[in-house]
Amino acid sequence: MSPASTAVFPWEERPANCNEIIWRYSHNPVIKPSQVPCGNSIFNSAIIPFRDGYAGVFRVDNRVRQMRLHRGFSKDAVHWEIDEDPTVFVPSGKDTAPFQYGYDPRVCTIEGRHYVSWCNGYHGPTIGLAWTDDFEEFHQLENAFLPYNRNGVLFPRKIGERYAMISRPSDTGHTAFGDIFYSESPDLCFWGRHRHVMGPAAEGWDATKIGGGPVPIETSEGWLLFYHGVLTSCNGFVYSFGVALLDLDEPWNVIARARSYLMAPSEDYERVGDVPNVVFPCAALHDKDTGRIALYYGAADTVVGLAFCKMDEILNFVKTA
């Protein structure tokens, strides 16, 4: 979703000595745990254009080491005011208690309403959904899927008159497998017509498991999907991210998928932290007029990084890399 024309778009030009398709913000990490008093770490987080600036839902692991979602606002998508207290999601079902536990949020605007999808706990990890119009009250819907599932990412418009979401069925732990599936819903409650989108590659950076990243971006060539991929090294998992292009009407059909990763952990704040060697994107801002994309990613499960790329170069990369 493009920001309001009056909003500042977060952007830095590619450094003169850089030949990469994607380049990092020179003041990374853009968001640090010290921005919330209780923060042990702030990482896989979602932001969207909101009014004349930006709003966000941040993954904060607190000093009890509980996983919580906190709301924040910013004028420029770089400097953030993040709530000290976790966001309260008010359940719509009368049998459910308010959820506190949650991680890896995405925020998606559909027909003017903002939806949060995240991983919550209901007899194991699965996909929670909530909506808000004002970022003051958050109304929780039914969980989208049975456990175990992670990385639920909504599409920003209905496809074939139905809401659409990708997700990644998983297990209770540090899942050693994972394919991306597509599901649709007439009402954001009942999800079905599940389709396989893509799985891990036969070899390389995304050979262990993959999962959707930011909300897909609609282009004339298809849905642009940034996704994370995991390699199992002799020292554990390495999280990188890449890009694929999905059919506009049947997003379970993959038009193109870059074989090379777009970004792998290489900076100190990506290689060293609570979980080393992780870059995990959860949000992308796109300025349609200039083709600029600003990507927000969790780094080493500790901080948030910001990186920049350009739509025409990414569309070329996804077909050729």
Ligand code: BMA
């Ligand atoms: C995944 C999720 C992410 C995390 C990643 C690396 O399974 O739990 O929140 O960033 O592992 O630890």
